[in-house]
Amino acid sequence: MSQFEHTPRECTKTFLENALEVLGVESELAYLLETPHRTVEVELPLRRDNGDLAVYHGFRVQHDDSRGPFKGGLRYHPHLNADHAQGLASLMTWKTALMGVPMGGAKGGINCDPNELSIGELERLTKQFATRIAAIIGPAQDIPAPDVATSGREMAWIYDLYTQLNGHHPDVVTGKPLELGGSEGRVEATGYGVAWITEAACKARDITMDSARIAIQGFGNVGSHAARYLAERGARIVAVSDVGGGLYNSQGLDIDVLLDEVENNDGKSLSVSEIQGSGDAIDNQELLSLDVDVLIPAALGAAINRDNVDNINADMVVEAANLPVTCDADASLRERGVMVIPDILANAGGVVVSYLEWVQNRQGQHWPEDSVNQTLTRHLDAAWRAIRQRTSEEDFRLAAYSVAAERVIQTKTLRGFLL
Template sequence: MRAFEATQTFFDMAAEHLNIEPAMREALLMPGREIQVQVSIEMDDGKLANFVGFRVQHDNARGPMKGGLRFHPQVDLDEVRALACLMTWKTAVVNLPYGGAKGGIGVDPSKLSKREIERLTRAFVDQIHDIVGPDTDIPAPDMGTDHQVMAWFRNQWEKYHGFNPAVITGKPVEEYGARGREEATGRGVGILTLKLVRRLGMKPENSNLAIQGFGNVGTHAAKFLHESQFPVVAVSDISGTYYHPDGLDIPEVLRYKMKHPNGLLEGFEQCERLPGDALLALKDVDVLIPAAIGGVITEQNVDGIHAKVIVEGANGPVMPAADSILQDRGVTILPDILANAGGVTVSYFEWVQNRQHYRWSLDRVRQELDHTMNEAFETVWQTSQQHNISLRTAAFMIGIARVHRATELAGLTS
């Protein structure tokens, strides 16, 4: 099943509960605009290289569109379309005045030099600068991009449109970025994991936890959850799964990763090393956080999942068929459109600060993030309990209902 088809499946389940008519469902689901561009750059060896870039703008009924920019070999129009759609519901679930968008380039950034990535970023901006902006569509970091890429993006965009740091979020703090933005997605995952576990009557210190993916989201989630007394028994990256039945020494794991030339855990010896896909099937894991890429839990491998709780740190990690099986088994799943919304929430704070020309303290950013995530969780939880539905369907219902209402209020329907 393709990514957008999976998103549509979850959308339709929620739309059924809301009794939205078919024509309106189609209007809410289909993106407003899809852009595909050729991005050509000169490589360091003087040769020409061609890449394909995308920007999908899904919906702006609730405000300017917001969504990340990813550099990854698997980026294609279907994936970007699905992620843009998810961003619309995500911003609505946490009640931010945004719509959804997403962008990306099909490229493996690990095979490019820093200067080649800069040229690629600037060439992409040259192609899309006229359709993004602080009042229309505001990009942010995603897989394969970071604060440096955001700084290049902003600099190139301002060559066309003049000074306005609110055009993009996730910038370096020195370049009008927000304190706490880098940790935001992982911290949000941690906040809601702790809240969900307690709501289910489980104790953190007795709940073994595993995190698939040890990039930005996974590392910050691991740090927060370790400090919250969870035994983090396993983490994984592209070099393998690193497992200790009594819990990993997360501060030591983080120090090792920072010192590794490629930011990996390769060679870490204070635990047992297993194959990369072994993490999903560990039998002593109570809480599983897939925080790598989408589509990792499928109908083919779902029988090997033993966790009682899954918190979706990545976008779309559980496919619909697997989701149904897990729900039938009583597994509680906190969906991506709520669980990993910490990043877009602090991106919103950054955008607000840029518009106000005023910088918040880290304590204020964290306080506002905690408040926003907790409020959204309570709304989703209560909706789930009231209608006897999954947390995923409840979150989609809330997001879709808010966008539907905004669309009606704008006078776009009869």
């Protein structure tokens, strides 16, 4: 491509095409791997609490189920559309394949701003959405999970709606509350995986954890848990930021203080004005340009793009969010020798434990957190070793996509292509 695009669909397609070219995949099969199995858009009328009628749209993109039932999160964001969901669904296919999880890829959600809706409105909207996609989801067909601006609460609502239609099926969604069949360690899993992979990548880059300076953009569920685990490993978290602002301290921030602040703020965001003594106030763009060993974008996609990529001064970028580095920015970072650890490896801890939750539900069991984390660590270690064996030039994204695509191709070939 002469000019890289910023959209999730085009960026995922670019990353996949690079891998398929290395693998020598024929054009027809490449097209099959790039395009989604099914894209569904549904109309969602909602009677607001004040009596007004609002109309939203819900999306579910099922990309590939060669290796198992479709799997992927639901996000609530006003800018969500079918194109965006298609790119993220493709990403899930490669993530599950890379992590050795016998599932495929899907994604979806609703184009709403949940902050503008009451809890009652959100429940009605969620159950309306679940009703309209009920025919294409199910424990052996498509298993949704939380994503941006959704949580165990929304999964509980979908579980309830699906149960009313089909009987008791806790395995229809993952990321549920523990009381409804959720898994120990699921909430922390993505952050745990980010920390584990960051430590492994630092070793490969000869960066010692005791001296590693790390900046994290995004202090939500993923960023905060990654910060905690990395701090426990001895790293200095010198900067964090979220929608409430950011803090920088060259000597390292007290993560426990920041976690307490978020909890005291109803788990929503940092209130920088109340913790100024912890460090200097900075904004998101200032955080991205800090001279650090590791930069972890853990907020939304396209945080690092063609407009700000030249300001990146980190030695390594670990993608805790989905597609936080656009495809053109990724090429620029590689040319400068910046190591980029791709999202399909770095943030895959969540989907691994979602799979483990599904297994527990199917078996009617509940495993202790130690057992869950041990299994998660094995998956992370196996994926990391597979990538290290594939690349000698530290192009981890190309290696990750190559490993994942090869596994999907093998499964498709074994299953055959004719009806």
